[in-house]
Amino acid sequence: MRRSDVRRDDGAWVGLSLDVRDRRRPGLCVFTAGQRMLLSQGKRPVLLADVDAYLEGVDFWRTDEYRSFVPPLRADTGRALAGSPERWAHRFAGYLAGSPDSPLHDGRWLLAHESSLSRLRHAGTGTSHAEHWSSMLVEGHPDGYIGWFLHSGSWEVLPLRPMPGPDDSRVKAYRKQAREGTLPPVLLWWVSGLDCHLILDGHARLAAAIAESVEPPLLHVHRTVSRDDLVAGVDDAVGAYGDELARFAGLRAVHGHTVPDGAATAGPRLARRLRDLDAAVRPTWAWPLPCGEERWRGVAHEVTGGREWPRA
Numbered sequence: 001m002r003r004s005d006v007r008r009d010d011g012a013w014v015g016l017s018l019d020v021r022d023r024r025r026p027g028l029c030v031f032t033a034g035q036r037m038l039l040s041q042g043k044r045p046v047l048l049a050d051v052d053a054y055l056e057g058v059d060f061w062r063t064d065e066y067r068s069f070v071p072p073l074r075a076d077t078g079r080a081l082a083g084s085p086e087r088w089a090h091r092f093a094g095y096l097a098g099s100p101d102s103p104l105h106d107g108r109w110l111l112a113h114e115s116s117l118s119r120l121r122h123a124g125t126g127t128s129h130a131e132h133w134s135s136m137l138v139e140g141h142p143d144g145y146i147g148w149f150l151h152s153g154s155w156e157v158l159p160l161r162p163m164p165g166p167d168d169s170r171v172k173a174y175r176k177q178a179r180e181g182t183l184p185p186v187l188l189w190w191v192s193g194l195d196c197h198l199i200l201d202g203h204a205r206l207a208a209a210i211a212e213s214v215e216p217p218l219l220h221v222h223r224t225v226s227r228d229d230l231v232a233g234v235d236d237a238v239g240a241y242g243d244e245l246a247r248f249a250g251l252r253a254v255h256g257h258t259v260p261d262g263a264a265t266a267g268p269r270l271a272r273r274l275r276d277l278d279a280a281v282r283p284t285w286a287w288p289l290p291c292g293e294e295r296w297r298g299v300a301h302e303v304t305g306g307r308e309w310p311r312a
Contacts, residue, residue: 001097003090006110006278009271015112016089017224017278020097020104027101028069028200030193031289033296037193038289041066041101045299046160049194050310057147058194059310060140063303066160069099070201073184075177082182085113085217092187092219095201103189103200103221110224110279117155117188117197117218130213133206137163138196143309148195156196157188157206164204166211174208178216183209188220192283223282244269 002019028046031038037058039047044065049058070092081087089111096102096111117136127135138146138158146156164171177183186202186209197220199206209216289295300309 001093001104003093004278005086006112009268013086014114014279015110015219016086016093018093018096018104018109018111018221020106020109023105025287026103026105027099028103030191030284030286032193032286033289033292036289036293036296037286038296038299039191045303048296048300048303052310056149057145059143059145060158060194061143061300061304061309062141062158062160064142064161067101068201069101070095070187075173075182078177078182078184079180081184082180085185085219088185088217089113089219092185092201096221105285107285108224109221111219111221112279113219117157128213129215130210133157133210133216142304146194146196157199158194158196159199159203161203164207166207168204168207170204171207171211174205175212178205178208178212178214183214183217185217185219188218190220190222190281190284192281193286223284224280225277225282240273 001021004017004019006014006017008014028039028041031040035051037047037049037051038045039049044067045063046066047063048061050060051058081091093111096104136155136157138144138156141162146158166172166175174183183205184202186206187200188197189200190197200221202216206216
């Protein structure tokens with residue numbers, strides 16, 4: 001896997017671009033059968049989902065089979081990497097690439113530091129960190145519903161296992177780190193078919209941040225433009241840049257120095273277009289479920305113990 005930094009025009013670090021090769025299908029994989037989805041980790045079913053008939057949301061059933069591929073993070077590691085999302089990103093990129101149970105597959109990904117989930121609170125809601133992040137969590141275990149309109153699912157976070165309480169032993173340990181500002185990031189994965197973020201690692205860390213009402217550090221991973229699309233996009237951007245330079249040169253030849261320099265105007269636009277190619281969100285890949293809906297119903301019957309689900 002190749003890694004490269006993505007930065008804003010001012011040089012601020014945004015995230016890591018991950019170019020994954022020779023990984024045709026991930027261990028943590030989304031399968032589809034019509035409007036039904038199955039998230040599996042290896043042979044273990046992790047999440048069943050059924051899009052409602054009106055396309056307004058999705059019913060889900062969460063099993064207790066998800067296992068994080070990130071090893072336990074020691075407190076001294078948290079202190080050593082505190083305040084450096086870039087160093088944390090490189091560490092988590094290693095976990096993502098090194099485990100057969102992660103969602104990475106062939107293509108390009110972004111492991112980002114900046115998150116719309118945090119910007120939403122800063123947009124003027126006036127809520128505390130605890131209130132904001134508690135409201136972001138999708139409720140329900142083992143089953144629940146993600147409303148795509150009423151609850152704005154794209155802003156929500158779905159834990160892949162029940163969130164631990166504030167007095168859980170792991171949460172207590174992380175609460176001290178949250179107060180000290182050394183809490184390791186929560187790792188999220190954007191899944192377009194659910195229109196929400198899944199917690200890949202850090203359930204206890206997010207619970208600790210909520211208990212202490214502090215902003216949880218985040219890293220979130222999503223698919224971005226393919227290598228072929230990147231090459232085509234760069235060619236288009238560079239071509240447009242050349243056209244702008246030629247246009248400004250023509251204007252300057254007629255009107256003289258009253259026309260600004262073309263590079264000063266078109267250069268920042270080119271830089272933004274190239275950066276956006278690295279950061280653009282692309283839909284989550286899904287694989288056809290073998291035997292389709294028959295297999296999905298069989299898994300649903302097994303994990304729900306034969307209960308009627310989803311409810312009409």
